[in-house]
Amino acid sequence: xxxxxxxxADKYGTPLYVYDFNHLSDRYNSLKKAFEGQKxxxxxxxxxxxxxxxxxxxxxxxAGADCVSIGEVRRALKSGVDKYKIIFSxxxxxxxxxxxxxxxxxxxxxxxxxxxxxxxxxxxxxLDIMARISVRVxxxxxxxxxxxxxxxxxxxxxxxxxxxxxRMYIYAKNSKNLNPIGIHFHIGSQLxxxxxxxxxxxxxxxxxxxxxxxxIDIKFFDIGGGIGVRYDDEITITPxxxxxxxxxxxxxxxVTLMCExxxxxxxxxxxxxxxxxxxxxxxxxxxxxxxxxxxDLIRPSLYSAYHKIEAYDKEGETSKANIVGPVCESxxxxxxxxxxxxxxxxxxxxxxSTGAYGFTMAxxxxxxxxxxxxxxxxxKDRLIRERESFETQIALEExxxx
Ligand SMILES: *Cc1c(COP(=O)(O)O)cnc(C)c1O
Numbered sequence: 001x002x003x004x005x006x007x008x009a010d011k012y013g014t015p016l017y018v019y020d021f022n023h024l025s026d027r028y029n030s031l032k033k034a035f036e037g038q039k040x041x042x043x044x045x046x047x048x049x050x051x052x053x054x055x056x057x058x059x060x061x062x063a064g065a066d067c068v069s070i071g072e073v074r075r076a077l078k079s080g081v082d083k084y085k086i087i088f089s090x091x092x093x094x095x096x097x098x099x100x101x102x103x104x105x106x107x108x109x110x111x112x113x114x115x116x117x118x119x120x121x122x123x124x125x126x127l128d129i130m131a132r133i134s135v136r137v138x139x140x141x142x143x144x145x146x147x148x149x150x151x152x153x154x155x156x157x158x159x160x161x162x163x164x165x166x167r168m169y170i171y172a173k174n175s176k177n178l179n180p181i182g183i184h185f186h187i188g189s190q191l192x193x194x195x196x197x198x199x200x201x202x203x204x205x206x207x208x209x210x211x212x213x214x215x216i217d218i219k220f221f222d223i224g225g226g227i228g229v230r231y232d233d234e235i236t237i238t239p240x241x242x243x244x245x246x247x248x249x250x251x252x253x254x255v256t257l258m259c260e261x262x263x264x265x266x267x268x269x270x271x272x273x274x275x276x277x278x279x280x281x282x283x284x285x286x287x288x289x290x291x292x293x294x295x296d297l298i299r300p301s302l303y304s305a306y307h308k309i310e311a312y313d314k315e316g317e318t319s320k321a322n323i324v325g326p327v328c329e330s331x332x333x334x335x336x337x338x339x340x341x342x343x344x345x346x347x348x349x350x351x352x353s354t355g356a357y358g359f360t361m362a363x364x365x366x367x368x369x370x371x372x373x374x375x376x377x378x379x380k381d382r383l384i385r386e387r388e389s390f391e392t393q394i395a396l397e398e399x400x401x402x
Pocket of ligand 1: 045048049066089158186188189190225226227260261262263264356
């Protein structure tokens, strides 16, 4: 760690999210380069880290945006993402979200059910436009990842099965208000093996071929997100292996390749900095109590996710400790049996790989202010979101006080 977390903690307070923007560039560029010589769009999955400055930074490198609410679409546009690189996915889009996305003229809306297709058609008819769409296909592939982030099996709520997708494309082709230009799938997150990706690509590529035989020409082949990252010592997929697998699978098709990486770009860029409040020794367990909590970073409680935790600038003999926050839940922990030296009040702990699904999943549970976010660009720090205050938290209630 080359960053001076002590200086950052003094300047901005804790708990604090710090993102290395040079890392964001490296990750985006490595993936873009892996697709060199192909028509490709890297649409950043905004949900992994939706700070405007993060999106803006990636947009300046040429990234598109994969959005799952109209709020995310607005963030992407506000951050300078080209509207023809924005797509809108999600199993439950509201009418007003569909209407706005159509009026904004983004690249396409990704349909996740037949009922949704009919809604989009109706709204496009009212607006008297052609809605560009894709269908999210569920290739029934076991992504072999955590069940909460596995999305490619029939029992999952996402997408539609192949036969239904085909029926939807035929319907769309014959509709005056639907223009089927894309195909989409996303089998899960934190994928560390190529095989499920290859299988899913092959299945969807053969669907594209059979659609082309009936004059439905798919122009965008979107393989979703999910490239795994290293949180601990996982061996994961390299951008080049990933791209090669997709290119191989689609080589007979004339399509623009799209992918929607979230975590791959943002996870390892982020550090969550939290201050030690107390140490506490129970008969069986050593606890380190810190000022950050599950409301700031919920992945350990929600998915039993592992994050590397280190004491900053502190040496000494180590012993196992559970790192816990002040929130009134036993699930409020960041790590268990972590080897740490003896810690004092105000020492810092650095929780690694927290740039994805960290701040974006934060809440105000226990009336805690969401943390500030800081960018490090070429060694310089910049505040990109200020810490919430009690006043901002209660503003929407206070004026209605009974
Ligand atoms: C969550 C999600 C992504 C991003 O997943 P990562 O694991 O962060 O890469 C991409 N596409 C869709 C449709 C998603 O739901």
